[in-house]
Amino acid sequence: MTIQKRVSKKGEVSYLIRVSLGYIGDQQIIKSRTWKPEKGMSPKKIEKEVNRxxxxxxxxxxxxxxxxxxxKAEQMEQDSDDIEYRKRHTTFKSLAEExxxxxxxxxxMKNSSILRMKSCRERTYSYLGKVLVSKLSYHKIQKFITSLGQTGVNKKTGAGLSEKTQKHYLTFVSDVMYYAKKCRLIDESPCKDIVFVKENDLDKKERNIYSLEEAKLVLSAIDExxxxxxxxxxxxxxxxxxxRGEALGLEYKDIDFENSILTINRTSNYHIGYGTYTDTPKTKNSYRSLYIAPKLLEMxxxxxxxxxxxAKKCGDQWQESDRLFVSWCGKPLSPNFPYKWLQRFCERENIPFHGLHAFRHFVATQALVDGVDAKSVSAMLGHSQTSTTLNIYAHAVRQAQTRALNSIAAQLESG
Incomplete structure (x- = not known):
């Protein structure tokens, strides 16, 4: 125990009393309080009283x-009892819902991430739902992921689920098991080193992409x-x-008409059972600003x-949203509508239809083939990493490199 006399700038006297209550590990436990003597007390009385x-x-x-x-000991004992009880009774499904x-x-978490988690529930609960979290093993999870890649699981194609979709399911399971670890229901997550079922090369779909000529043909028909x-x-x-979602999420306040710039601030998405909803862009780098060609600005x-x-004609029926792309009454346009409209339009006009994302592939491929560096293309597309761009558009990168090297060779060999 220590007693320290203190005198403030105003001349007021106080005493700091510090008491040691022992150690926890290397940390000393100290409690302290301040005592002030009453006015008029003599030094002898102060000394006696401060000691008391x-x-x-x-x-x-x-x-x-x-x-x-x-x-604390009682609480730890109670917590330990609660944890042991939960270990014996908590199933994967109940913890996942929690x-x-x-x-x-x-x-x-992003709305789209939550909706994706929810879409994974049916298959996951069917396989793992009744298993106690404390008993869920690596082997059980691996068998579940393997089952997702088997023929017939995908009801639309008759094939297995893609490796990307398998990873979505594992992310869901892994997130729940990480939560289980935080709740002290398990010591370590059993989700590490899970192997995915690779797609058969015959089952893989070739990436749809518009050639420059096809893009011109489609846009010419649309413009007309x-x-x-x-x-x-x-x-x-x-x-x-x-x-698609970035375009549908555009609002007029995102357009800088003076400088011909549009900014991506949100996305408009659709999920079965939940309808149309607004979310944040896919990644941090997906927040970006892009130049708008004069043709687009006029449109x-x-x-x-x-x-x-x-809006004037609709009167009270018009719902103001500031969105560029809306339905007849001003509500944000359904994300499914542009795909279906273009598909019908191309069939009617007898012109190529490769879907909506094919335009994005066209822009990236054309830019890379024309010699734009991968970092700039990655920033334009809103990819989180340049390596993503290089992996997806490796063929276009090779084309650009081949052309560049041929150009250098031609210069070196010219007379």
Missing amino acids: QAVLFEEQAKQDYAEELQR WIDLQEASHE KAPTGFKLFYNLLAYCGLR IKQLQTEQKDI
């Missing part, structure tokens, strides 16, 4: 600390025959390489004027 206060404080501190340790509820309440909104939408995909201005006229 110090003794009283030490006794009380030791008693309080002993009671605190007892409460985990999903927590994510929805905390708003820390489509309404302004559809003309703008497909031209945005073909000129800027936007993802945007024209569309804005047309929508104002439509």
Whole structure:
């Protein structure tokens, strides 16, 4: 125990009493309090009283600390009993539902990520739902992931689920098991080193992509025959390489008309059972600004004027959203609609249809073949890493490298 006299700038005297209550490991447990003498007390009385206060404080501190340790011990025992109970009764399904509820309440996870988790529940619960979390082994999880890649699991194609989809399922299981570890239901997650079922080369679909000639043909037909909104939408995909959800999430406040710049701030998505919803861009790098060609800027201005006229005609039925792409009453356009519209349009006009993402592949491939560096293309596409761009568009990168090396060779060999 120590007593330290203190004098403030105003001349007021106080005493700091510090008591040691022992050690926890290398850390000393210290309790302290300040005592101020009453006015008019003599130095002798102050000395006697401060010593008395110090003794009283030490006794009380030791008693309080002993009671605190007892409460902690009882709580640890209770917690241990609770944990043991949960280990014996908590199934994967019950903990997974608890985990999903927590994510929805905390708003820390993207809406699209939560919806993807929910879409994994049916198959996962069918295989792992009744298994106790404390008994869930690496072998059981590996068998589940392997089963997803077997022929017939994908009801649409008759094949197994793709490796990418298998990884979504493992992410769901892994997140729940990490939560189980935080809850002290398991010591280590059994989800490490899981092997995925590779797709058969015959089952793989070749990446759809528009050639330059095809892109010109499709856009020419659209510019000639489509309404302004559809003309703008497909031209945005073909000129800027936007993802479908990024284009549908655009609002007029995202357009800098003076500097011809659009900014990606949100996405508009669709999920079966949940309908259309707004979310954040796919990755941190997906927040980006892109140049708008004069042709696109004029389309945007024209569309804005047309929508104002439509809003007046709709009156109270019009729902203001500030979105560029809306339904007849102003509501954000359904993300499924542009695909179906273009598919029908191409069939009617007898022109190539490769889907919407093919425009994005076209932009990336054309830029790389034309010699734009991979880092710039990656930033334009909103990829999280340049390596992603290089992996997806390896063929285009090789083409650009071959052309560059042939150019150098030609210069070296010229007379």
